[in-house]
Amino acid sequence: MNSSLKTAIPILVSTLFLSCVEVDRHAEGPSEEVINDSTAIFTLARQDIEKTHNASFDIEKARLPQNSYVVDTTHSSIQFRVRHWGIYDIIGRLESYEVVAYSDKDDFADMVVEARLRPASINMPNMEMANNLKGTGLGFFEVNEHPEILFKSTKVSMISDSVYHLIGNMTVKDITQEVTFEVKFNGFTHPPSKTIPGFTMNGTINRLDFNLGGTDLLPGNGLPMIGEEVHITSNLRLIRNYD
Numbered sequence: 001m002n003s004s005l006k007t008a009i010p011i012l013v014s015t016l017f018l019s020c021v022e023v024d025r026h027a028e029g030p031s032e033e034v035i036n037d038s039t040a041i042f043t044l045a046r047q048d049i050e051k052t053h054n055a056s057f058d059i060e061k062a063r064l065p066q067n068s069y070v071v072d073t074t075h076s077s078i079q080f081r082v083r084h085w086g087i088y089d090i091i092g093r094l095e096s097y098e099v100v101a102y103s104d105k106d107d108f109a110d111m112v113v114e115a116r117l118r119p120a121s122i123n124m125p126n127m128e129m130a131n132n133l134k135g136t137g138l139g140f141f142e143v144n145e146h147p148e149i150l151f152k153s154t155k156v157s158m159i160s161d162s163v164y165h166l167i168g169n170m171t172v173k174d175i176t177q178e179v180t181f182e183v184k185f186n187g188f189t190h191p192p193s194k195t196i197p198g199f200t201m202n203g204t205i206n207r208l209d210f211n212l213g214g215t216d217l218l219p220g221n222g223l224p225m226i227g228e229e230v231h232i233t234s235n236l237r238l239i240r241n242y243d
Contacts, residue, residue, distance in 0.1 A: 064102045065110055069197065069238035071099035078117065081231040082207070086223025092130060096121035101238055106194060108185050111156050113166060117149040140213050146173045154178075162186075166201070172210035179205055181232075195240040203232050 079093045096118040103111040119141035124130040133140045153168035162185045170179045181203035189196035207213055207230050216225045 064112055065104040067102065067104050068241040069101045069103070070241060071097070071101075072196075072237045072239050073097065075237040076235060078232070078234045081233070082229070083224070083227030085218060085225060086221065086227075090124065090126075090129065092122050092124040092133070094118065094121050095123050099236060099238075107162065108197065108199075109156065109158055109164070111153070111164070111166070111183075113151070113153040113168065115151040117151075118147060119143050119149060120147060138213055139211070142173065151179075156183075170205070170210075172212065175210045177205070177209050179203060181234075189237075197238050199234075199236045199238070201232075201234040201236065205230050205232065 076099075077093060078097055079091060081089045081091050084090045094117050097116060099113065099115040101108075101111055101113045103109075120134055120143040122130050122133055122141075124133075132138050134143045136142045136144070150171040151168055153166050155167040157165050157167075159165055159182075164183045164185070166181045166183045168179065168181075169176050181201045184200040186198040186200060188194050189198070206228050207226075208215070208228055212230075213226055215228075217223065218225055
């Protein structure tokens with residue numbers, strides 16, 4: 001056996017052994033680094049919410065499930081879609097938000113959710129359009145006066161396997177309306193440890209219910225310049241809080 005082969009075999013064996021250890025470690029659940037990161041993310045988000053929200057927004061702690069989760073914004077998104085000029089949809093996304101969820105059940109059938117969204121962070125391919133939504137001229141979000149959109153769930157009901165209706169109060173521009181989201185629980189990243197769940201949420205609101213924009217029609221065909229229905233889609237990765 002030549003010298004290069006003698007050297008390569010121990011390296012190969014060591015590499016295979018370390019790979020097996022790495023696979024076993026991930027199968028057991030998230031690493032200490034992941035746990036520490038999730039705790040830091042949760043703590044900052046929870047502190048931020050408690051610091052800025054008034055008492056009416058915070059859920060009563062006595063009736064909350066004990067297990068808590070915070071959204072990982074680096075692996076999540078919140079988007080909205082609305083018809084424009086009656087013939088095509090425009091899409092925007094919110095870049096700044098916090099979501100905290102509470103649940104003690106593996107299927108999240110008892111979930112309680114609270115969220116805060118910042119419309120000043122709206123991002124769209126057409127930034128002039130995005131700025132129109134943020135400003136005061138057209139009567140949309142008026143972010144200087146109303147910097148936050150708040151949501152607090154009040155009820156959850158199962159409609160099929162891993163699919164729920166999440167009902168809650170949404171507040172936009174000091175107007176609060178009850179809204180319903182369809183929530184699909186997609187499972188856990190680390191099934192044995194149940195620490196990183198994923199969800200898809202969809203819902204539709206009428207923007208006029210929240211005094212967002214007007215009812216202008218196009219002069220040529222009489223179609224609404226901007227549709228009344230706003231479709232919201234959220235893809236969320238949550239991380240368990242270990243405090």
